[in-house]
Amino acid sequence: MSPATATETVWDGVRQSYIPPEPLRLDPAVRLHTAAAEEVDGVDYEVLRHALWNVNDEHGVTIEKVSGSPFASNAHDFNTVILTEDGEYVFFGPHIQYFSGAMDMPIKWTLENLGGAPGIGEGDMFLSNDPWVGASHQSDVQLTCPVFWEGKIFCWVANALHQYDIGGNTPGSFCADAETVFDEPVPIPPLKMVEADRIRPDLERMYLRHSRQPELVALDLRAQMAGNIVARNRIHGFIERYGPEAVKAVMRKIISDGEESFVRRLRAIPDGTWRAVGYLEAALPGDRGVYPVTMNVRKEGEMLTFDNRGSHPSVGAVNSTFSGWRAGILCILNPYLCYDQLYSTGGMLRHVRFEPEVGTINCPSFPASVTNSQIGNVFGGALANVALGKMMLSAPELRDEAFAAGGGSVFPMSAIGGVDENGNEFGTGFLDPLGGAIGAFPNRDGVDTGGTFYEPKSLMGNVEQIEQMFPVLYLYRREQPDSGGSGKFRGGNGGAFAVVPHRIETIFHAPSAAGCAVPTSLGLSGGAPACTNRFRMLRGSDVRHRFAARQIPQAIDSIDGEEGLVEPKERGMTQGPDDVWEVSWCAGGGYGDPLEREPEAVLADVIRGAVSTETALSVYGVVIVDGDEEPRLDAPGTAARRDAERRGRLERSRSWQEIEGGDDAGK
């Protein structure tokens, strides 16, 4: 950002995103418990460090069990977090990482804005989902809980949990055609939903009034509250046992150890700037535009600086706010540079700067449409994954931690709703794409359907769990051969599933995605990007006749019917009893040149069904004899084919001048 805009922009969470000042402007009524022991016993430290990490885990297990939502129970679409008294991160929980990465902001905002009235008291909890204050998007509702000791705020525990529906013009709250936030779920800045450990009935009624599924949202609110109570009680237990100053000293040391480790790793990296550029398409239903998104990371000394210069101005319904952009970056900073610090993020953040350009697709001003922020959040993370990956490759001791972008680089949200055979309204989103895929590493292949980079404990529901709750029948759910990006090391393959309505006539669909036209899971060091996301609807199919003939079609292309175009964002789309809906999700990017892949590894992939014989030949230059017997390698044929391919590359090559027309020449 230019110095001029920097002075004009007010980062207060109203028109522009909230960026907390340092230090915070606390209301005098806020009393923080800051005292920490000068020294902490090494063993106490080791014990409490694990115990605090376990608090997040236990907090999450509680949410998973109390929540009724398949989002929480079957797919862990939530996360937990512990922060210090003034909102500095201690630990992230192990679930959806960008939920945690957006949670310090509403806490700091609360400390700044609510300390006087209504006040922050013992047993209070604050609910929020305002993306300009700091939420990943409106559906990911946050509940933050101050933990008091001796009348002062000792620390915070908090969680965010994806709600199936909290309003807006579209069931499921992914409002693909929202032109502004006024078409969307109401963004709620932090408000005191729980007072002295009791849910405020007036506020709860207002909150539930927004939802098409108020019972589920009410149950989830209790799950979020129960999670916070469990976490708070555990921390109180530590304080009683070890004393507040020892516990606080442990928190401080967790953060400073994280900082030290991060700085030590930064020192191994040469100064420089790394960039990744990707594209999001279809800002609104019917739009055919493609919009650049840029992630720049600059490493100077002991500081990493991220900016989004080069990103498109905010447009349609593909924007994500600053807090989501920053949280997306944290999704990958933790596994890359903080993996042995149990994702203690606070110390790392002391050495990370964010310089967003206002009015962009990833830092839009109010009242831009932002309810599809989940697209931009994870895509920003995926671009940071690649930009930082390049940076890591420049440091020999860090390079093996890098990996290419993977499944979920943009999540193909497929929300459905309708009325079931008993006349009850139903609604859900298919979270199968959380099965994801992990991108390739510099020394090994990625992981087929290995989950997403933003959730270390990825989980997808069983088909039986989904069919039990919703009136759909799966024709198939499988891994997709050839979907992972090629390379010396192959990106993990993703998957696809297809469903038909079951026992009902109609399902309403509200798909919302990007990454359908342009691949979003980029490779590293010449590795190819993975396949794109894809929605398909085959209308008037013969699938019921096939059932009667004791067949279950196993590929949408093998079914008779009429295929219409499904855009990445649709509204008002329905599926009839003979229509087949298929979603396939983007996979993992590759690493390195596919011509350098060991031919035996390609053969093994072919035998396993992960790579087709055609791709082995056309992409990897590996000739596989695939007759009646077990496929085998044609070694001389492969050598010849690869030689020819390399010669062809040289013949096709152009100079930098020719490519860039001299613009960037010399850079």
Added chain:
Amino acid sequence: MPYICGVDIGGTFTDCVLIDQQGGVTIAKTPSTPSDFSDGFFESLTQAAKSRGLSLGELMQDTVTLSHGTTVATNAVVEHRGSKVGLLTTAGHGDAILIMRAFGRVAGLTPAELLRFSAADKPEPIVPRSLIREVPERIDSVGEVVVELNEEEAVRAIGELRDAGVDGIAVSLLWSFRNPVHEQRLRELIEEHAPGLFITCSNELVPLLGEYERTVATVLNNYVGPITSSYIDDIERRAAEGSLAGPFLLMQCNGGLAAAETARRSALLLLQSGPSGGIVGSQFLGGLMGYDNIIATDMGGTTFDVGLVHDGLPARTSTTIVDQYEFFVPTIDVKSIGAGGGSIAWYDEVREGLRVGPRSAGAQPGPVCYGRGGTEPTVTDADVVLGYVDPDYFLGGRATLDRDAAWRAVEGLGKRLGLDPLETAAGINRIVDHNMADLIRRETIEKGLDPRDFVVFTYGGAGAGHSGVYAAELGVSTVVVPLADTASVWSALGVASSDVIHIHQRDDILPAPFDRERLRASRDALAEQTLAEFETEGFAREHVHLRWTADIRHRLQVHVVEVPFPEGEFTEVDVEALVPEFTRRYEDLYGKGTAFTAAGVELVTLRCTGSATVRKPTLSRAAESGGEPSERARVAPRTIYWPELGKELETPIFRAEHLVPGDVVEGPAVIEPTVTTIVVRPGQTARVDELGNIVVSLGDVKRGDR
């Protein structure tokens, strides 16, 4: 004289326990024989027989029950030596076992492992894609057939698997537990077109919702089935040669024994059955001592296992993880961490601090003090440095330990920490003790149970040296070291004291108020299935005890709480009582006011646990006398460092074999049975009870070991 025999095979030793009619216990410990475990099995029996002046054949003729715990199934999985399995599944869903719900990349890993993407990967497939066949057929969520079984396709698939040389076929179809008709037909087709193959159908093994976990269970059953069968055959044959008088029974992971025939069919239940024996033994002994709530802890060389006995029954779970594969199996809930005598202490460069484990020196090279080439200090080395373990009385004096080497290794580590060797050794112990306490905490407090309502049972080679700390950490007031010497062969005793148990369950969602007719029909079907199984094993119906539980949840919720029916007949009053009991248990777990009863309540799973008592050992009780240990029990005092006192003390040492019931030992002191060390910490008191257990009262504990 009739004997009850228990044999338990572990990784290193095969343990044998004989119990005679008077309750006299004879033990034997012989090396395990991995090339053919049945050799070690009979060797341990031979040794035990010899102690009683009998030949193996004579012992067999006098044995009324021969019970056995074996790791043969677990080893087959861990070492990837299982049989070649083909899988038949519903068209479109053959990849479920490969996708592993995506969670397979990290299932069962520690936090440090799962947070590092570069280090985590899925395991090798237990059934490769080339041996998975998808069969056109489809049943829906209410059990209705949507697509009839395509038998021509099925026969073709069976033929392909047969020609590929599979040892057996696992059959796991979507929704088969709602309607097993297609799985049943596939079994017939396999028997017809590929006779002689080992077959497992998912609806027979684990009729539960969740195709991934059900399919893994089905495949694993097939994977270990043939190996387990032939092992059982070997033992049965050799036992029959010796004219074994009574039945041969095998320990299952559910904590009960099963007849050999059942174990052959449901080999899955032998997986991870290892720790069951110890927990059932604790339950049995706890029953004699009047303890209903027990935290059973087993600290060996490499791992620390924890299981609970609550209200007199072992805590159970319905899924477990092996090699990152999660699967359904009704099992005793045992959790492990890498913490044992062999756990290595090391210096963490990044955090500049001391850490312990999870890496272990194992049996080879072992701790530094073993003098077998180990160079990194371990927990056992710390115990030697502090003086808890007598280097000259290791294994009852059959081996000596190199204290100087242990001292040097600990000293080397301490230099990096700026600590002297004693402080370093104390720090090593504190960390490992806290890690163990942390696991217990997760298994008690985090499940809504207060550890102060429990006693700790401690066994395994290293347990009694550390239990005084990890039990105190949790506020537990009593630690029991069972039957002193028997603690080292505790699992074998547990195996000998187990009941025969079979568990059957069925998923069938019933909203409250429950449809009694449907519930009664489910109950009758499950009871019949369970009783029939016992009948094939030779147990008359009137000797089988049935216990009932139901998994209940709020409508809209996925997770369930298991609620027991009151003992006795399954009546309509019991059914009424289920909902309030569910709400009570739910709020115990998640806090008052968190139950969302407005959503309604539904019963998800009905479960029947049948048990039949074989022949329980009786243990002899001696009158308590004395109070003051005899001079014979006292050996020369030793200098021991007590961190809680911050100093070294000349500490009294007692030989367990010369303590008699009623003897009291005040801490600080050390009691030495032949194969373990019992540390009685300052402020704690040990007493020998009438059964010969050493019961340690921890007294008023405030800050654990501080």
